[in-house]
Amino acid sequence: MRIGVLMGGDSSERNVSLKSGLAIVNACRELGYKVIEFDSKEGIDSFSEEIKTVNLVFNALHGGDGENGTISSKLNNLGVKYTGSNKEASVICINKHVSKEIVKKNNYLTPDWVILNKDENDPDISNLSFPLVVKPNSEGSTIGLSIIQNESEVMEAIKLAKNYDDNILIESFIKGREITVGIIDGKSYPIVEIIPSHEIYDYECKYTKGLTDYICPAEIEEKTSKTIQKIALEIHKLLKCRHYSRVDFRLDEDDKPWFLEINTHPGMTETSLLPKSASASGLDFNSLVNKIINKAL
Ligand SMILES: Nc1ncnc2c1ncn2[C@@H]1O[C@H](COP(=O)(O)OP(=O)(O)O)[C@@H](O)[C@H]1O
Ligand SMILES: [Mg+2]
Known part of the structure; x- marks a missing residue:
């Protein structure tokens, strides 16, 4: 082979x-x-x-x-x-705005947002309340993302995000915890809680050893955990993802999960989040790789 x-x-x-x-x-x-x-x-x-x-x-x-x-x-x-994932699903999932639209239409929670297209520079954010997150619509790794506290910071944040993408997402900031759920071969794996040393899970926290604590399975009440895992799997299916994915959420202070994005090609180093989630349920890295291979063959 x-x-x-x-x-x-x-x-x-x-x-x-x-x-x-x-x-x-x-x-x-x-x-x-x-x-x-x-x-x-x-x-x-x-x-x-x-x-x-x-x-x-x-x-x-x-x-x-x-x-x-x-x-x-x-x-x-x-x-x-x-x-x-194939082309159809990838085109949707790389686009945070489009995936949020589908998720929202199906009655799952996702932070309120507006999308700013290529030639627009003056967003109508009157329906959103600060703090806000401004991010490129189709980037990963928290690149070009800002959290802003008031109107005076909007333009600067848009300018930064525009270095990475023509389309910018402006989204309500969800106060709470950061969690992600691995999906492998039609099944939800244990939830990983991410505790970054910075306010958000930024590039440095993602890729510098020691800057973030990971807890898996996350300490969340069992019934709530099961519901979140179920929602993650439903979203994976709804967006027609194949083989594996990872769904990012913010968990608010009432333990409600707010969908941020789905990653069709999540990190696959031995310490990445999806492998962490897999290993918490006994699937070591080689077995995870083999499972994905066998599923795809
Ligand atoms: N609406 C939000 N509320 C709170 N934190 C957010 C929000 N959107 C993004 N973040 C923070 O920024 C990180 C990256 O955002 P995300 O939408 O997952 O994009 P990507 O991982 O593709 O860069 C998240 O893991 C989270 O820490
Ligand atoms: Mg993410």
Whole structure:
């Protein structure tokens, strides 16, 4: 069995993807698969013939074309099987505004928001109350995100976010705890509570050892936990995700989960959140990788 591990890419999450890719490569070798590594820094066209020789591509890309459906659609056209969501789901999930719309329509909680499109600079935020979160609509890793306390900070925050994306999301800040739920092969895994040393789970807290505490399973009343896991799985299905995903929520002071986003290609280093969630229910990293591979084959 030959597995191609697709990693790197050219998104702002390139370095994280290289780490996920390496961890997956090691796991595949330990599982006895033959592994070929592909870095799609300039897309996948230059190695499209070689990639057709593998039995399966493990897509370890985060953000950009690797997560927005472009690469999954190309793999599809090449007739190569791949892990993770297809184009249809990826296009929706990379877009926080569109996924929030669907989630809201189906009566799940998501913070109130407005979307600011390419040529708009003057948002109508009269229906939102401060503090607000301003973030690029389709970025990951908390890049270009600000929390603002009043009107005077709006423009600066939009300007920052516009460095990363044409479309900007302005959202109510949900006071409370930070949680995420791993979904693997049609099942919800234990909730991870994230306790960053900064006010939010920013880039530094995400990727610097020691800056964040992770508690899994999260200390949440059992009945509430079950409900949150159920909601996460329902959202995964609603957005038509495949094989695995990770759903981010804020848990407010009444233990109500507010959907922030779903990640179709969550981090896959051994210490990333989805592997943490899996391991809390006895699924070690190699078994997790193998489960995803077998599901995708
Ligand atoms: N509405 C919100 N209320 C409170 N914190 C938020 C909100 N939106 C984002 N955050 C904080 O910013 C982090 C990143 O936001 P998220 O929407 O998950 O985008 P991404 O992970 O794709 O950068 C969250 O994990 C959380 O710590
Ligand atoms: Mg997130």
